[in-house]
Amino acid sequence: MDTMYNTVFIVIIAIILFNFILERILGILNSSRLDSILPDEVKDVYEPEQYQKSQDYKKTNDRFSIITSSYSLLIILLMLFWGGFSIADNIARGVTGHPVLVALLFFGILMLASDLINTPFSVYDTFVIEEKFGFNKTTVKTFILDKLKGWLLGALIGGGLLALVIWFYLQTSNLFWIYAWIAMAAFMIFMNMFYSTLIVPLFNRQTPLEEGELRDAIQKFCEKAGFKLQNIFVIDGSKRSTKANAYFSGLGAKKRVVLFDTLIQDMSVNEIVAVLAHEIGHYKKRHVFIGIIIGI
Numbered sequence: 001m002d003t004m005y006n007t008v009f010i011v012i013i014a015i016i017l018f019n020f021i022l023e024r025i026l027g028i029l030n031s032s033r034l035d036s037i038l039p040d041e042v043k044d045v046y047e048p049e050q051y052q053k054s055q056d057y058k059k060t061n062d063r064f065s066i067i068t069s070s071y072s073l074l075i076i077l078l079m080l081f082w083g084g085f086s087i088a089d090n091i092a093r094g095v096t097g098h099p100v101l102v103a104l105l106f107f108g109i110l111m112l113a114s115d116l117i118n119t120p121f122s123v124y125d126t127f128v129i130e131e132k133f134g135f136n137k138t139t140v141k142t143f144i145l146d147k148l149k150g151w152l153l154g155a156l157i158g159g160g161l162l163a164l165v166i167w168f169y170l171q172t173s174n175l176f177w178i179y180a181w182i183a184m185a186a187f188m189i190f191m192n193m194f195y196s197t198l199i200v201p202l203f204n205r206q207t208p209l210e211e212g213e214l215r216d217a218i219q220k221f222c223e224k225a226g227f228k229l230q231n232i233f234v235i236d237g238s239k240r241s242t243k244a245n246a247y248f249s250g251l252g253a254k255k256r257v258v259l260f261d262t263l264i265q266d267m268s269v270n271e272i273v274a275v276l277a278h279e280i281g282h283y284k285k286r287h288v289f290i291g292i293i294i295g296i
Helices: 002-032 048-081 084-095 099-132 140-198 213-225 261-266 269-284 287-295
Strands: 206-208 231-235 246-249 256-260
Touching: 002 048, 048 084, 048 099, 084 099, 099 140, 140 246, 140 287, 213 231, 213 269, 231 261, 246 269, 256 261, 256 269, 261 269, 269 287
Parallel strands: 231 256
Antiparallel strands: 206 231, 246 256
8 A cells, every 4th residue: 555655656746847847848948939139020010129128028927937836846845745735634634524624624724825825926026027017007905905805716616616526525426526527517617608797896897898989990890700799898907007908708698808998098999909800719710619618
């Protein structure tokens, strides 16, 4: 029995190290292709200063990613070799003997500890790196509230799903994975449909895009592309960052396009429509549906 456990332990360590090394190699290969010289093909699109800034931003984030991932690897290895997971398990079992509550406490301890340990990196990323490149608009109050809301959602949604999976196991034993799979699949579809209406409002304000040139241009393009869309919203992304973005969410009648207010401020109507054309392409090519099926 000890031999089997040792073998499994070695396999786990090998997988963790292989994953870390592979990601680092791929990251180095990507970084090696960055060039501060503006390519001739995009000189009519980028200003040299903007292009230089984007390359510097990417390099800075790549270096920071090496530090954070190395730190995470070290923590995982220490937890494995020094029995950190066993300690968390003992704490949970010292509080209760109910299998569902033990699992919730065990993973709750690990998730909370992990988030607290990584918080300094999040603070540095937001208030140093993003600030340095002129992107950050997040206040300390918003940062703290986001953390608290994230913990609450993690406890309610993650804890609820975990409790359901454990309950399935207690009730059905060997067949629990089938019921767990069905529950997770239903949850994935539900979140794809209602994420923007249930989760996003907890963090951002969404308002319908007002009538005008932009809305008319978007609807005209959607009609041209054969893409039915009625729900177009603007989100206050500027409360956290100056970065411009847009995304689609939902399925069927619940699908909507969400524009960051920074996108509307920084881009022309034609540029915004071009951004949305890219997103519509994902729907036209059924990438969203295929992604859900692969995930399930």
